[in-house]
Amino acid sequence: MIIKTNLDEFNEYLTDASCFTGYSESLYIPESKGEIVELFKRANSEGFSITISGAGTGLTGSRVPLGSIILSMEKFNSIKSLAKNEKMLEVESFVRLTEIQDYLEGSGLFYPPNPTEKLATIGGNIGNNASGSRTYKYGATRKYIDFLEIILPSGDTLDLRRGEIFANGWHFDFCSNEGNRIKFDLPEISMPSVKHSAGYFIEKNMDLIDLFIGAEGTLGLIVSARLKLLPAPQEVLGAIIFFDEHNKMYDFLNYVKSIEAAISPRLIEFFDDNSLELLRPAISQIPSKAVYALWIEVESDGEKADSDLESIYQVAQKFTNLADETWLAQSNSEHKRLAEFRHALPLAVYEKIQQYKQQKLGTDTAVPDASLKAYHEEMISLFKFNELEYVIWGHIGNSHFHANIITKTNEEFENAKNIFNKIVARAVALGGTVSAEHGIGKIKKDYLKMLYNNGVINSFRQIKIAFDRNSVLNIGNIF
Numbered sequence: 001m002i003i004k005t006n007l008d009e010f011n012e013y014l015t016d017a018s019c020f021t022g023y024s025e026s027l028y029i030p031e032s033k034g035e036i037v038e039l040f041k042r043a044n045s046e047g048f049s050i051t052i053s054g055a056g057t058g059l060t061g062s063r064v065p066l067g068s069i070i071l072s073m074e075k076f077n078s079i080k081s082l083a084k085n086e087k088m089l090e091v092e093s094f095v096r097l098t099e100i101q102d103y104l105e106g107s108g109l110f111y112p113p114n115p116t117e118k119l120a121t122i123g124g125n126i127g128n129n130a131s132g133s134r135t136y137k138y139g140a141t142r143k144y145i146d147f148l149e150i151i152l153p154s155g156d157t158l159d160l161r162r163g164e165i166f167a168n169g170w171h172f173d174f175c176s177n178e179g180n181r182i183k184f185d186l187p188e189i190s191m192p193s194v195k196h197s198a199g200y201f202i203e204k205n206m207d208l209i210d211l212f213i214g215a216e217g218t219l220g221l222i223v224s225a226r227l228k229l230l231p232a233p234q235e236v237l238g239a240i241i242f243f244d245e246h247n248k249m250y251d252f253l254n255y256v257k258s259i260e261a262a263i264s265p266r267l268i269e270f271f272d273d274n275s276l277e278l279l280r281p282a283i284s285q286i287p288s289k290a291v292y293a294l295w296i297e298v299e300s301d302g303e304k305a306d307s308d309l310e311s312i313y314q315v316a317q318k319f320t321n322l323a324d325e326t327w328l329a330q331s332n333s334e335h336k337r338l339a340e341f342r343h344a345l346p347l348a349v350y351e352k353i354q355q356y357k358q359q360k361l362g363t364d365t366a367v368p369d370a371s372l373k374a375y376h377e378e379m380i381s382l383f384k385f386n387e388l389e390y391v392i393w394g395h396i397g398n399s400h401f402h403a404n405i406i407t408k409t410n411e412e413f414e415n416a417k418n419i420f421n422k423i424v425a426r427a428v429a430l431g432g433t434v435s436a437e438h439g440i441g442k443i444k445k446d447y448l449k450m451l452y453n454n455g456v457i458n459s460f461r462q463i464k465i466a467f468d469r470n471s472v473l474n475i476g477n478i479f
């Protein structure tokens with residue numbers, strides 16, 4: 001075990017991409033599973049707590065310690081095995097998304113979840129049930145987790161295969177590998193039927209593995225995971241289509257999401273006028289008349305690629321005057337250009353927030369498809385009426401926006417927070433969620449209270465206590 005106690009050597013572990021900052025006196029870097037088990041047992045007997053750190057790209061302060069020791073999984077960074085026939089990949093928890101994608105390149109298989117931040121680790125992705133652009137077609141991380149090797153806060157271990165341990169109705173009763181019994185009740189709730197990652201995953205008769213996915217490290221540490229893969233499509237075609245009108249963009253969106261559409265995208269990502277403005281200094285080719293852009297990808301077999309590209313263009317022509325300005329992508333370098341365009345945006349916003357030394361104020365709300373357009377319009381009016389600087393982008397295919405308010409002073413931040421709260425509350429009122437992919441962490445707990453009453457949040461606490469009666473692991477996340 002490597003232990004660092006000189007703050008200068010681990011300062012960057014005190015924060016994450018939300019800019020929320022905590023404090024700690026030591027960083028522990030274990031080199032074996034046995035060392036972690038030993039540390040967890042000591043924490044229980046000596047009464048200290050531990051916060052697990054992934055790559056720190058999280059946006060809710062969930063890896064940020066509040067006085068606990070930091071446990072970084074960075075030595076657990078190897079890809080263990082690829083079982084091509086079973087379409088399974090076994091990885092340790094600190095393997096980064098980019099490493100998984102590079103490893104599978106050319107194998108004929110792919111790992112569908114595609115969160116924008118490729119430096120994130122698979123442990124962090126599982127901790128938050130991360131999703132990404134392709135979630136529109138393929139779903140979030142949860143769907144692709146077949147097995148988890150877990151160390152529980154007590155120091156016991158759990159090898160958890162999907163399909164092996166289920167709740168009996170709303171009740172769990174099972175044993176750890178060491179034979180210790182764990183039992184608890186689930187709150188009898190229905191989660192919002194939109195893309196959702198706020199609080200524990202709860203369903204009648206659910207699989208136990210699903211409780212650990214999206215639990216923000218509060219119930220156990222993930223040592224390694226087995227990921228389900230899919231056959232890679234023969235060819236992927238991409239396009240960034242620009243629009244000069246709000247309504248036309250929505251007409252296009254509704255059309256491509258309908259079953260009779262001539263093209264059927266696997267991802268649909270949105271950029272508003274302020275996003276395009278922010279990107280223009282670095283990317284001069286953005287058409288001057290564009291107010292919105294959509295990035296889409298369509299899977300194709302090699303032979304039909306040309307006619308599929310033509311279909312994308314023809315559909316664009318029906319819905320926008322800027323169809324001739326569409327950026328098409330077929331080769332790797334062309335795809336890279338579109339992905340970089342998408343990735344540049346959260347980074348540009350992040351840089352601005354850092355420059356003004358403000359905390360991030362970005363929604364992660366998703367709403368039912370039928371309410372999306374009205375929700376979007378309400379947001380714009382609120383921002384404009386209150387003269388706020390804002391940028392909206394996100395996974396519009398899943399009716400999931402990231403609306404970011406950029407504030408320069410603490411006073412501005414407090415005003416903006418009131419508006420932000422209204423937007424989150426409105427998503428809940430429409431049947432949506434307060435967090436579709438980033439989780440609750442330490443900075444979004446008030447929003448979880450908008451979604452669930454005290455009784456439900458107390459039931460979450462009882463689940464936590466069933467695993468962690470001495471409050472050892474990831475304290476301060478979720479509740």
Ligand SMILES: Cc1cc2nc3c(=O)[nH]c(=O)nc-3n(C[C@H](O)[C@H](O)[C@H](O)COP(=O)(O)OP(=O)(O)OC[C@H]3O[C@@H](n4cnc5c(N)ncnc54)[C@H](O)[C@@H]3O)c2cc1C
Nearest residue numbers: 054055056057058062116121123124125127130131217222
């Ligand atoms: C530019 C940018 C773009 C982003 N785009 C997306 C996106 O498209 N979709 C999306 O979902 N998110 C996105 N994010 C957010 C972030 O990348 C994800 O939340 C990611 O899952 C965090 O992974 P990480 O390794 O950085 O984890 P961290 O931030 O280090 O930790 C996140 C949580 O996981 C827990 N954790 C980490 N490792 C383990 C482990 N081994 N066992 C148990 N718990 C663990 C931590 O304790 C913490 O609670 C983006 C962030 C940035 C900065």
